[in-house]
Amino acid sequence: MSGITSGTALWYASRATGVICLVLLTAVMVLGILVNRQGRLPGLPRFAVTGLHRNLSLLAVGFLAVHVATAIADPFVTIGVAAVVIPLASPYRSLWIGLGAVSLDMMLVLIVTSLARAHIGRRLWRTLHWLAYASWPVALAHSIGSSGDLRAGPLLALTAACTLAVAGAVGWRAICTIRTAPRARRVAAVLSGQAGAR
Amino acid sequence: MSSQLRVNPIACTGHGLCAELLPEMITLDEWGYPVLAGQQVPPGLERQARRTAASCPALALLLSSAP
Amino acid sequence: MTAPGASLLIAGSPRPGGRPAQLPRLLPADGRPAGLPAHVAEHGPLPYRGGPGHLIADAGESGLTGRGGAAFPAGRKLAAVAAAGRRPVVVANGAESEPLSAKDKTLLRYSPHLVLDGLQLAAEAVGARRAVLYLHADLSLRDQLISLLSERASAGLDRADVDLVLAPPRFLSGQETAAVNVINGGAALPTFTPPRTFERGVGGQPTLVQNVETLAHLALIARYGAAWFRGVGTADEPGSMLCSIRQADGSSAVVEAALGTPLRDLLGFGDHVQAVLAGGYHGAWLPAGRAAQLSLSNASLRPSGASAGAGVLAAIPAGTCGLAETARVARYLALESAGQCGPCLNGLPRISTALAELAGSRPDGRVINDLERWAGLTERRGACHHPDGTVRFVRSALQVFAAEIRGHQDGTCTAATGRPSLPVPAGPADENDWRGPR
Numbered sequence: 001m002s003g004i005t006s007g008t009a010l011w012y013a014s015r016a017t018g019v020i021c022l023v024l025l026t027a028v029m030v031l032g033i034l035v036n037r038q039g040r041l042p043g044l045p046r047f048a049v050t051g052l053h054r055n056l057s058l059l060a061v062g063f064l065a066v067h068v069a070t071a072i073a074d075p076f077v078t079i080g081v082a083a084v085v086i087p088l089a090s091p092y093r094s095l096w097i098g099l100g101a102v103s104l105d106m107m108l109v110l111i112v113t114s115l116a117r118a119h120i121g122r123r124l125w126r127t128l129h130w131l132a133y134a135s136w137p138v139a140l141a142h143s144i145g146s147s148g149d150l151r152a153g154p155l156l157a158l159t160a161a162c163t164l165a166v167a168g169a170v171g172w173r174a175i176c177t178i179r180t181a182p183r184a185r186r187v188a189a190v191l192s193g194q195a196g197a198r
Numbered sequence: 199m200s201s202q203l204r205v206n207p208i209a210c211t212g213h214g215l216c217a218e219l220l221p222e223m224i225t226l227d228e229w230g231y232p233v234l235a236g237q238q239v240p241p242g243l244e245r246q247a248r249r250t251a252a253s254c255p256a257l258a259l260l261l262s263s264a265p
Numbered sequence: 266m267t268a269p270g271a272s273l274l275i276a277g278s279p280r281p282g283g284r285p286a287q288l289p290r291l292l293p294a295d296g297r298p299a300g301l302p303a304h305v306a307e308h309g310p311l312p313y314r315g316g317p318g319h320l321i322a323d324a325g326e327s328g329l330t331g332r333g334g335a336a337f338p339a340g341r342k343l344a345a346v347a348a349a350g351r352r353p354v355v356v357a358n359g360a361e362s363e364p365l366s367a368k369d370k371t372l373l374r375y376s377p378h379l380v381l382d383g384l385q386l387a388a389e390a391v392g393a394r395r396a397v398l399y400l401h402a403d404l405s406l407r408d409q410l411i412s413l414l415s416e417r418a419s420a421g422l423d424r425a426d427v428d429l430v431l432a433p434p435r436f437l438s439g440q441e442t443a444a445v446n447v448i449n450g451g452a453a454l455p456t457f458t459p460p461r462t463f464e465r466g467v468g469g470q471p472t473l474v475q476n477v478e479t480l481a482h483l484a485l486i487a488r489y490g491a492a493w494f495r496g497v498g499t500a501d502e503p504g505s506m507l508c509s510i511r512q513a514d515g516s517s518a519v520v521e522a523a524l525g526t527p528l529r530d531l532l533g534f535g536d537h538v539q540a541v542l543a544g545g546y547h548g549a550w551l552p553a554g555r556a557a558q559l560s561l562s563n564a565s566l567r568p569s570g571a572s573a574g575a576g577v578l579a580a581i582p583a584g585t586c587g588l589a590e591t592a593r594v595a596r597y598l599a600l601e602s603a604g605q606c607g608p609c610l611n612g613l614p615r616i617s618t619a620l621a622e623l624a625g626s627r628p629d630g631r632v633i634n635d636l637e638r639w640a641g642l643t644e645r646r647g648a649c650h651h652p653d654g655t656v657r658f659v660r661s662a663l664q665v666f667a668a669e670i671r672g673h674q675d676g677t678c679t680a681a682t683g684r685p686s687l688p689v690p691a692g693p694a695d696e697n698d699w700r701g702p703r
Binding site for chain 2: 035038046117118
């Protein structure tokens with residue numbers, strides 16, 4: 001079929017914004033881990049890491065909204081509004097769209113609780129923020145399964161790079177956690193001259 | 199009717215953003231933990247202090263509008 | 266059980282409302298642990314006041330302050346918890362985690378019913394149905410108290426239920442918020458305040474945490490009145506207190522003394538005594554000559570940098586290195602840090618290492634500058650007062666043992682033997698050491 005109909009345009013827009021979301025969310029994940037590890041971005045002040053993490057996540061929400069809206073509006077496939085947040089409500093590719101809904105639900109929790117951080121208290125916010133580690137892989141699965149885009153060509157390389165980046169960051173965080181002295185041994189660590197007790 | 203600034207030292211892990219965002223009131227000690235130069239927030243720094251407290255990754259900087 | 270010179274007059278037969286003011290008050294005159302019959306014969310039955318509030322006024326009038334070290338007015342604490350409105354809990358704090366202190370253990374052995382009466386009266390005063398006896402981890406004492414509690418239950422004495430909780434053997438176990446954490450099932454770690462324990466404590470309810478000795482005084486005030494309580498002591502610091510006395514030769518005793526008693530009536534002084542540590546390991550050193558002129562009161566001790574605290578007085582002999590003693594204790598205090606707050610977990614071990622260097626031969630001149638800087642960075646920047654108390658202790662040592670420091674820098678030390686004087690327990694090894702024995 002030649003010529004681009006409005007339906008096809010919506011479909012392309014959804015796929016394109018989907019890829020952008022994946023890249024943005026990858027950056028958000030890596031930056032989030034960097035914040036936790038008190039890492040720095042060369043040449044930038046400390047608040048830049050936190051600020052970028054926050055701003056990119058809000059940018060991702062914007063692109064996610066377009067991604068979702070164009071997918072629903074596209075007449076070629078039937079997804080339905082409910083499927084945006086309710087998993088398995090979509091007649092089209094139930095499982096993969098469903099995973100998208102799951103990831104979006106988790107993202108909603110993350111964004112809302114983070115915006116209301118000061119009001120819900122430190123502990124609750126921190127506990128819920130762990131959802132990020134679940135949200136990203138689910139989003140990745142949704143991306144790979146919902147269309148064949150990421151399974152070939154340059155987009156495959158991009159997907160691999162994103163996966164490596166997140167896996168690397170998570171692995172780094174895990175190693176740091178294992179190597180950190182537990183609370184009961186922190187003072188003893190300082191006494192014996194080990195750096196990085198906390 | 200100005201606000202009071204306080205650090206929750208248990209929550210604080212020494213990220214150090216506060217000293218960058220509110221250098222008029224906060225400096226870092228040799229271990230990276232915040233030292234407050236007084237608790238009372240001058241009226242002109244009120245907004246800045248609020249944003250700084252919101253930016254703390256550990257939510258360890260507390261701003262209370264105490265009488 | 267008594268040191269020479271402390272007043273120890275026989276109290277006479279019990280006359281509720283008309284009891285002579287003298288000592289002993291808390292400890293039995295005959296020196297034997299008082300069982301329930303002896304306790305009732307001496308002091309009469311448990312004088313419930315018939316509702317909340319009454320005892321609070323008497324406590325306020327009496328001027329009773331907390332005997333756990335902080336000396337907060339007991340009446341004000343009772344009023345704060347009573348006013349909190351919900352279902353409060355009362356905690357009798359008998360953790361006694363200060364290694365030099367033995368008064369709470371002694372009180373619980375010799376006059377447990379005074380403590381348990383005080384616990385019930387405090388519970389009534391604040392409207393609590395639940396009480397907790399938070400105990401130093403001594404299994405035989407716990408077993409003893411369990412049987413005493415059931416004896417009281419059979420006699421129908423206690424109206425509030427009493428739970429027994431063992432404190433882990435940590436220096437911070439007796440700290441108010443740490444105690445509440447242990448009682449709530451956690452580790453002996455202090456929490457950030459607000460909320461204070463009188464607002465949210467055991468089970469999230471307003472909690473009155475009171476030292477066991479304070480409760481014992483309360484049990485007597487309820488019987489004999491505020492005026493009676495003020496019959497000994499000074500006008501500003503009325504009443505008596507239990508003191509843990511450690512003489513220069515290492516012998517120790519628990520003595521009940523009136524506030525204002527001269528220290529020379531409690532401690533033996535002379536050329537053989539070098540210095541006195543007043544207030545335990547969070548207290549302050551005093552040169553022997555100065556200490557001999559002071560009395561057991563905050564009014565007398567504060568100008569010299571010390572306080573009455575929980576009544577701990579420890580003398581070290583001449584021929585002991587005060588710096589070495591301080592360094593050993595400082596290391597213990599560092600290891601006993603909860604490790605939750607950056608300034609404390611970084612400052613205390615560094616201070617301890619620096620002190621160890623000062624206590625050695627020919628220490629570097631910069632060590633003292635480092636010490637001063639770290640002391641300033643550590644104090645008042647933790648969630649509890651552990652760093653503050655440690656800094657006070659260390660600073661007083663730098664002052665009192667200044668001559669010793671100069672000697673060390675010249676390569677000499679006054680220590681005749683290397684034998685340590687002050688008792689320092691083993692520190693914690695891992696996370697489990699911060700939780701109570703089950």
